[in-house]
Amino acid sequence: MKKIVGLFMSLALVLTLVAPAASTQAKESNDAAKNKNIHVQIVLFDGFDLLDVMGPYEVFAAAGMYSGGAITVELVSAEGKRSVLSGLNGPALEAEAALDPNRPGIIVVPGAAGKPAGNAEDSIPNILMKANGTALPGMMKQAFANKEVTVATVCGGSLLLAMEGLLKDRYAVTNQIGMPALAATGAVPVEARVVEDNPRLVSGGGVTSGLDVALYLVERELGPQIANSVENLFEYEQRGTVWRAEGIAPVDFNKNQTASE
Amino acid sequence: MKKIVGLFMSLALVLTLVAPAASTQAKESNDAAKNKNIHVQIVLFDGFDLLDVMGPYEVFAAAGMYSGGAITVELVSAEGKRSVLSGLNGPALEAEAALDPNRPGIIVVPGAAGKPAGNAEDSIPNILMKANGTALPGMMKQAFANKEVTVATVCGGSLLLAMEGLLKDRYAVTNQIGMPALAATGAVPVEARVVEDNPRLVSGGGVTSGLDVALYLVERELGPQIANSVENLFEYEQRGTVWRAEGIAPVDFNKNQTASE
Numbered sequence: 001m002k003k004i005v006g007l008f009m010s011l012a013l014v015l016t017l018v019a020p021a022a023s024t025q026a027k028e029s030n031d032a033a034k035n036k037n038i039h040v041q042i043v044l045f046d047g048f049d050l051l052d053v054m055g056p057y058e059v060f061a062a063a064g065m066y067s068g069g070a071i072t073v074e075l076v077s078a079e080g081k082r083s084v085l086s087g088l089n090g091p092a093l094e095a096e097a098a099l100d101p102n103r104p105g106i107i108v109v110p111g112a113a114g115k116p117a118g119n120a121e122d123s124i125p126n127i128l129m130k131a132n133g134t135a136l137p138g139m140m141k142q143a144f145a146n147k148e149v150t151v152a153t154v155c156g157g158s159l160l161l162a163m164e165g166l167l168k169d170r171y172a173v174t175n176q177i178g179m180p181a182l183a184a185t186g187a188v189p190v191e192a193r194v195v196e197d198n199p200r201l202v203s204g205g206g207v208t209s210g211l212d213v214a215l216y217l218v219e220r221e222l223g224p225q226i227a228n229s230v231e232n233l234f235e236y237e238q239r240g241t242v243w244r245a246e247g248i249a250p251v252d253f254n255k256n257q258t259a260s261e
Numbered sequence: 262m263k264k265i266v267g268l269f270m271s272l273a274l275v276l277t278l279v280a281p282a283a284s285t286q287a288k289e290s291n292d293a294a295k296n297k298n299i300h301v302q303i304v305l306f307d308g309f310d311l312l313d314v315m316g317p318y319e320v321f322a323a324a325g326m327y328s329g330g331a332i333t334v335e336l337v338s339a340e341g342k343r344s345v346l347s348g349l350n351g352p353a354l355e356a357e358a359a360l361d362p363n364r365p366g367i368i369v370v371p372g373a374a375g376k377p378a379g380n381a382e383d384s385i386p387n388i389l390m391k392a393n394g395t396a397l398p399g400m401m402k403q404a405f406a407n408k409e410v411t412v413a414t415v416c417g418g419s420l421l422l423a424m425e426g427l428l429k430d431r432y433a434v435t436n437q438i439g440m441p442a443l444a445a446t447g448a449v450p451v452e453a454r455v456v457e458d459n460p461r462l463v464s465g466g467g468v469t470s471g472l473d474v475a476l477y478l479v480e481r482e483l484g485p486q487i488a489n490s491v492e493n494l495f496e497y498e499q500r501g502t503v504w505r506a507e508g509i510a511p512v513d514f515n516k517n518q519t520a521s522e
Contacts, residue, residue: 049319050315050318050319051315051316051319051495054311054312054315055312057311057351058310058311058312058351058374058468061349061351061374062349065349065376075352088322088323088326090318090319090322091336091354091355091357092355093352093354094352094353096352113319113322115326116494175494175496176493176496177494193496205496206493206494206495206496206497207319207494207495207496207497208472208495208496208497209496211469232437232467233377233436233438233467233468234312234467234468234469235436235437235454235466235467235468235469235470236467236468236469
């Protein structure tokens with residue numbers, strides 16, 4: 001077994017030696033990264049969805065590893081340090097600290113895991129409603145008011161904020177199941193995997209889009225090389241164009257149907 | 262907010278009413294599923310990779326929800342019920358029970374999270390070597406001997422087993438970084454996202470391939486409708502053809518280069 005571990009290590013050494021040009025480039029970027037310190041808080045609430053949390057968590061953690069610490073990530077809750085149960089009787093994760101809406105950086109709000117509809121105790125609508133009965137929406141209102149904070153949502157996380165009117169007139173996406181409900185809150189639903197509404201609100205669609213939200217934010221904040229390294233390690237590539245309210249707007253064929261005939 | 266939750270629920274009702282044909286089909290399948298009870302054990306060890314665990318965990322949990330309980334999933338460890346720290350100073354997850362290699366079903370072995378190379382305390386090779394110093398490899402040897410168990414690996418999980426000679430002469434894949442080390446153990450590395458070596462060993466490549474390993478096993482064990490429901494909920498689609506040693510083998514152009522000239 002030792003021989004195999006040895007092989008592992010010498011391979012890494014060879015890879016380092018044969019890529020001197022790339023290394024020089026990487027070195028320059030790393031010097032620039034030294035001045036960066038982006039802090040990411042991922043919010044846990046009772047019944048949260050594990051993968052909504054873990055996708056972004058691991059992307060940011062790996063980005064931290066590859067950038068020599070230019071980005072850090074922690075799990076938080078509105079109530080402070082506590083064990084928080086995930087939905088569908090899933091395992092608990094430990095929130096390390098209280099959410100600080102005044103701390104510059106990124107705050108990620110995940111969705112809930114539960115029955116996709118209905119009003120059962122363990123239904124997603126019910127879990128989101130309960131989370132909104134805590135201090136969380138008030139804190140998120142503060143976060144939105146802070147110009148040094150980017151709020152990112154994954155899946156039902158968009159709905160959680162929208163239900164409290166926090167996404168009114170803002171472009172956003174959520175899980176396909178929740179799009180009509182998102183529209184009903186006064187948000188402007190956009191059919192895209194990731195939506196950026198001005199730089200300070202980035203929302204994602206269903207569960208696995210959390211990977212894309214986080215990779216986009218890593219690229220935006222630390223550059224493409226770090227995002228690429230994480231993609232290679234995870235064997236995942238960003239999916240979908242990040243929708244933004246700029247550039248040429250596409251012709252709306254539903255609207256112009258009669259005009260064009 | 263109540264109005265929005267109401268809208269959420271009535272939408273679900275409408276969807277149920279407008280799809281009677283699909284419902285009849287689904288009903289028949291559900292009756293068949295009643296006799297199924299696939300149990301999945303996902304093994305935690307110190308320094309495990311969170312996403313390697315959470316991708317499959319959530320796929321199997323959602324499949325359980327959609328199939329009315331035809332599949333169940335739990336987190337286990339070689340040592341029994343305990344809190345297990347993930348790698349890169351990540352959060353802990355609670356293993357609910359001891360791994361039981363004699364229990365029919367599926368056993369998932371994840372990889373490690375850490376520095377991708379080197380011999381530091383928190384390097385992946387070192388974490389895997391430490392895991393192999395526990396009771397885990399012995400238990401996995403028992404699991405391989407049990408004809409009612411399918412062993413699934415994600416990322417470095419393949420290497421963990423291979424380092425102990427458990428994948429000798431077997432087709433398998435691991436993270437791209439680990440492919441030369443996998444070959445050195447006597448396993449037969451295959452360039453695919455998911456590899457099935459006879460039905461009882463299914464391995465996955467880098468981190469996010471855990472989603473594909475689990476979706477493939479859900480389709481294989483419970484059928485395509487459940488796998489499809491999970492894909493829709495997660496907004497993720499199975500990636501890559503699952504490689505199996507059957508059908509026509511492609512021409513090896515490296516081998517036949519001189520012959521064809």
